[in-house]
Amino acid sequence: MESVRRFCVRVAECRWILPLLLVIGMGFCVAAESGGLLNSYTRFVLITMGVNIILCASLNLVNGYLGEFSVGHAGFMALGAYAAAMMTTRLFPQMPALFLPAIFFGGLVAAVIGFLLALLSFKTRGDYLALITLAFLMIVKSALENIPWVGGPRGLAGIPTLSSLPITFGAAIVTLWVIRNLVFSKFGRAVVAIREDEIAANSMGVRTREAKILAFSVSSFFGGVAGALLAHQITFINPGSFDILKSTEILVMVYLGGIGSLAGSVLGAVIFTLLSEVLRDFGTWRMVILPLILVLLMLFRPRGIMGLRELPWFLPRRELTSRRKKP
Amino acid sequence: MSALLEIDRVTMRFGGLCAISDCRLSVSAGVAHGIIGPNGAGKTTLFNLITGIYRPTEGRIRFKGHDITGWRPARIALDGIGRTFQNIRLFKALTVLDNVRIAYDTQLHYHPLEALARVGRYGRGEEESIARGLGLLEHFGLAEFATLRACELPYGLQRRLEIARALAVQPSLLLLDEPAAGMNTAETAALTTFLRDIRAHFQVTMILIEHHMHLVMNLCDKITVLDFGRTLAEGTPAEVRADPRVIEAYLGDGEA
Ligand SMILES: Nc1ncnc2c1ncn2[C@@H]1O[C@H](COP(=O)(O)OP(=O)(O)O)[C@@H](O)[C@H]1O
Numbered sequence: 328m329e330s331v332r333r334f335c336v337r338v339a340e341c342r343w344i345l346p347l348l349l350v351i352g353m354g355f356c357v358a359a360e361s362g363g364l365l366n367s368y369t370r371f372v373l374i375t376m377g378v379n380i381i382l383c384a385s386l387n388l389v390n391g392y393l394g395e396f397s398v399g400h401a402g403f404m405a406l407g408a409y410a411a412a413m414m415t416t417r418l419f420p421q422m423p424a425l426f427l428p429a430i431f432f433g434g435l436v437a438a439v440i441g442f443l444l445a446l447l448s449f450k451t452r453g454d455y456l457a458l459i460t461l462a463f464l465m466i467v468k469s470a471l472e473n474i475p476w477v478g479g480p481r482g483l484a485g486i487p488t489l490s491s492l493p494i495t496f497g498a499a500i501v502t503l504w505v506i507r508n509l510v511f512s513k514f515g516r517a518v519v520a521i522r523e524d525e526i527a528a529n530s531m532g533v534r535t536r537e538a539k540i541l542a543f544s545v546s547s548f549f550g551g552v553a554g555a556l557l558a559h560q561i562t563f564i565n566p567g568s569f570d571i572l573k574s575t576e577i578l579v580m581v582y583l584g585g586i587g588s589l590a591g592s593v594l595g596a597v598i599f600t601l602l603s604e605v606l607r608d609f610g611t612w613r614m615v616i617l618p619l620i621l622v623l624l625m626l627f628r629p630r631g632i633m634g635l636r637e638l639p640w641f642l643p644r645r646e647l648t649s650r651r652k653k654p
Numbered sequence: 655m656s657a658l659l660e661i662d663r664v665t666m667r668f669g670g671l672c673a674i675s676d677c678r679l680s681v682s683a684g685v686a687h688g689i690i691g692p693n694g695a696g697k698t699t700l701f702n703l704i705t706g707i708y709r710p711t712e713g714r715i716r717f718k719g720h721d722i723t724g725w726r727p728a729r730i731a732l733d734g735i736g737r738t739f740q741n742i743r744l745f746k747a748l749t750v751l752d753n754v755r756i757a758y759d760t761q762l763h764y765h766p767l768e769a770l771a772r773v774g775r776y777g778r779g780e781e782e783s784i785a786r787g788l789g790l791l792e793h794f795g796l797a798e799f800a801t802l803r804a805c806e807l808p809y810g811l812q813r814r815l816e817i818a819r820a821l822a823v824q825p826s827l828l829l830l831d832e833p834a835a836g837m838n839t840a841e842t843a844a845l846t847t848f849l850r851d852i853r854a855h856f857q858v859t860m861i862l863i864e865h866h867m868h869l870v871m872n873l874c875d876k877i878t879v880l881d882f883g884r885t886l887a888e889g890t891p892a893e894v895r896a897d898p899r900v901i902e903a904y905l906g907d908g909e910a
Pocket residue numbers: 668671673691692693694695696697698699700
């Protein structure tokens with residue numbers, strides 16, 4: 328047992344493993360896509376996994392690193408999904424080359440709305456983020472239902488299947504990379520300091536409002552990116568796809584994998600994706616099981632599996648050297 | 655000599671309770687100023703007023719000659735006031751190094767987009783904050799614990815780290831709220847030497863809330879005695895010790 332543990336620690340500290348895994352993963356994705364190695368079900372699950380990693384890591388920024396409680400992530404997905412789908416179906420149909428700009432556009436729309444929402448939410452000291460994001464979720468849903476040119480309650484159909492394995496994998500990597508860069512910067516440390524003690528952070532000169540708004544906007548951006556990918560995976564979206572249950576799913580991933588951890592985000596998303604495939608047969612019971620898991624997690628394991636711990640693979644080299652000074 | 659900090663007829667009410675009433679205090683640059691008084695006298699409230707956590711009900715606070723009344727805490731910190739808390743408020747889950755880096759970070763100038771893409775001033779800034787953080791920890795004998803989480807430090811070192819973090823703000827005024835709380839006589843004596851060293855090394859003006867009379871009398875040039883939010887007496891340690899009102903209200907319990 329002890330030797331297994333020591334082996335794991337050794338592996339966790341080998342930084343070259345991560346780039347190797349990424350190259351192998353990307354190679355596999357490209358090969359699988361062009362060679363048809365996987366059946367369509369496995370492919371679908373893997374793409375879902377990638378989208379979930381993006382969702383989990385981005386929500387973790389707000390609910391884990393910042394320590395606030397947002398339930399609105401599905402709303403940002405909706406914004407990204409609709410914005411990107413409008414681009415690929417209405418504005419530039421038949422132009423798959425524009426998919427990447429469309430994803431970015433989806434993220435941007437979500438980020439702009441996220442920024443405005445953050446401006447509003449973090450105005451005063453007492454935060455009511457859970458309430459505000461809940462209201463936001465409902466507003467997005469009813470707005471989409473009432474705009475005829477995005478399909479109203481019936482939604483948008485005929486979205487091209489553009490979310491391939493390589494693109495989803497690439498998007499997940501970019502997401503993790505950007506969030507890591509944010510987390511290990513002065514802004515990221517400010518965000519975590521706010522979670523630990525907002526008054527102390529203030530007294531150290533941290534501009535807490537700016538840090539919160541930045542974290543929330545980046546989080547929204549990637550929520551939108553995930554929505555854009557999802558839309559071009561399932562090819563049909565309606566306002567009902569982005570409800571509180573969708574947000575709950577992401578919350579379960581975050582609190583399962585571990586708050587304030589990228590490794591935890593990946594872990595939570597992977598476990599959750601596999602788990603929900605197993606639970607697929609339970610149908611409507613999912614509506615009971617998911618919230619129940621969330622409540623149990625928050626009660627008994629509020630930090631999750633990797634809570635507040637990080638795999639050394641994800642740390643910038645600079646941080647590692649400073650860590651080595653340990654006697 | 656003009657005062658570094660000037661508290662001008664400040665009153666602070668919480669509902670019906672008057673925690674500070676008509677307080678006047680003037681602290682000159684380079685001085686170590688002690689504040690003593692029984693529990694609930696309003697000492698911590700005074701610090702919270704100076705650092706902008708509370709806004710005074712009445713009165714003005716001036717620092718380095720300008721009015722800082724109503725400023726946000728972050729702005730006041732950046733203007734040069736560092737502080738510690740009566741109940742230690744470290745960033746517990748963060749490393750010892752990151753605790754002091756948070757303060758140095760506020761002096762870095764890189765844009766969020768530079769951080770997100772790891773370009774421009776980001777890299778140099780990070781190097782700088784690590785180097786300065788380690789340097790400060792070195793001075794405080796904390797460098798060997800740099801990678802531990804703050805909550806893993808023993809109590810005495812947590813107190814010391816909090817002082818280090820306050821100095822990372824690069825303050826010209828340092829506010830210490832009961833730094834010797836929970837320490838025994840030997841530890842308090844060591845703290846006295848330590849604070850004297852800090853004062854010389856960082857050229858910082860200090861205001862010190864403390865119950866350990868030995869520490870206050872040894873370290874401070876001037877002492878203010880607070881009682882029920884009012885200034886009961888003010889003067890040099892010798893004057894305060896001899897003041898009959900102070901003896902009656904505070905020192906009388908045989909603490910001196
Ligand atoms: N935020 C607050 N709200 C209400 N009352 C407060 C608050 N902060 C302090 N007080 C009251 O003000 C008085 C002075 O408190 P404090 O400044 O902490 O005293 P000291 O630090 O001298 O022991 C106490 O009666 C305390 O209960």
